[in-house]
């Protein structure tokens with residue numbers, strides 16, 4: 287049978303919405319294969335993006351494939367060889383081993399530079415950019431994706447064979463596809479402040495936990511000679527109490543934590559403190575449809591445990607380019623053809639993201655914050671003395687170690703053993719200082735009462751939490767049963 291294709295004057299094969307790491311990464315791969323690409327970007331490069339600026343070894347390996355790692359500027363970026371973990375008096379300083387199969391240690395690269403490097407590489411490969419322009423709508427027919435753009439007061443449209451949403455956590459394309467805005471069950475809120483004139487070291491990132499700021503993580507990442515990126519990422523939806531305003535949490539942490547104060551030294555804030563949502567993976571939502579695909583954070587490709595997303599933006603761009611190349615050759619842009627990309631995403635990160643989503647679900651319940659402080663203290667104490675254990679903990683935060691791989695008997699037994707050692711220390715201490723035992727008993731009793739009061743005051747919130755947790759356990763179990771995750 288001969289298929290007659292209508293003659294349409296397409297402006298490009300693929301129109302990519304957003305020129306961040308996902309959009310420009312995809313533009314690079316497609317243009318390198320001779321596919322006609324237009325990237326529509328709301329900003330104008332070089333443009334900033336609110337971020338911790340931590341670029342993991344996996345992300346750097348993707349940049350190497352794009353020829354971006356040979357420059358003097360890349361070599362100057364802070365190479366991260368150590369991570370500090372802090373919770374009250376528990377502190378661990380872990381030497382980061384470079385993963386064997388990856389070319390670099392993690393680096394801190396301000397997004398105003400990183401995204402510009404990827405944009406330059408994509409342009410050099412042949413991609414066309416339309417900057418300072420937003421995509422405001424699109425429609426799909428059997429023959430084309432018609433995309434509506436707005437530049438200042440001018441509205442115009444372009445015709446493409448395929449539209450790709452790479453427009454980040456608040457994606458216009460994903461909202462229309464899912465017919466809803468991102469849900470707060472699948473969001474973190476992030477806040478970033480740049481500092482100048484801080485103390486060293488230049489090669490260590492620090493992560494801080496504290497009870498008031500939980501379930502959130504604070505960081506201090508070195509930037510350049512004497513700058514720093516300091517911030518917080520916090521789970522948006524918590525039970526039964528709402529978290530306090532994250533700007534207050536960040537400022538309280540910076541003013542009161544002796545470890546960060548020592549590192550900031552004479553440093554001062556540079557520019558504005560800015561926030562941005564982080565949207566993570568909801569396996570129930572589609573990431574492809576006829577003539578449409580989502581990549582990077584528009585597809586929710588973020589690890590909710592660490593907030594790490596640059597590596598998934600770059601990797602998903604690479605996966606998507608392989609599927610799109612085939613679709614361009616076969617002129618088939620149906621959702622069935624594009625689904626090869628969905629399968630690749632599910633196979634590689636589905637299990638890990640489902641498990642991370644479940645792990646994030648537990649600390650959402652703020653009635654158990656004290657328990658989490660104990661678990662984190664146990665992990666930090668173990669990481670001090672056990673290099674293999676420390677590598678796993680650091681790898682999970684760095685995004686090089688999938689969380690499902692940590693679920694080995696060895697890791698769990700070591701954590702439990704350390705828990706036993708901590709209890710032993712507390713018991714010994716109570717024999718030496720009986721007054722401490724009384725204080726601890728009072729504290730435990732107070733916590734129990736608080737928990738019972740919380741349960742009585744917010745029964746519905748706790749029930750909802752139990753229901754959500756059960757559903758997430760079920761999702762993880764499904765993945766565990768059927769998945770054969772490809773090791774990163």
Ligand SMILES: Cc1cc2nc3c(=O)[nH]c(=O)nc-3n(C[C@H](O)[C@H](O)[C@H](O)COP(=O)(O)OP(=O)(O)OC[C@H]3O[C@@H](n4cnc5c(N)ncnc54)[C@H](O)[C@@H]3O)c2cc1C
Pocket residue numbers: 303304305306307308309326327328329335336337338339340341342419420421422452453454455457458475476477478517518519561562563564581582583584587588593594595596597599
């Ligand atoms: C506070 C904070 C800290 C973070 N820290 C880290 C970290 O240290 N390491 C890490 O790996 N990840 C971190 N992340 C996550 C990381 O920023 C994202 O995962 C990453 O930026 C996703 O890349 P992307 O290309 O998918 O989207 P983005 O980088 O968000 O790019 C989307 C692009 O689309 C453009 N755009 C949006 N809407 C439109 C439209 N309608 N039309 C045209 N253009 C549009 C935007 O201008 C933007 O340039 C952090 C995020 C936050 C908020």
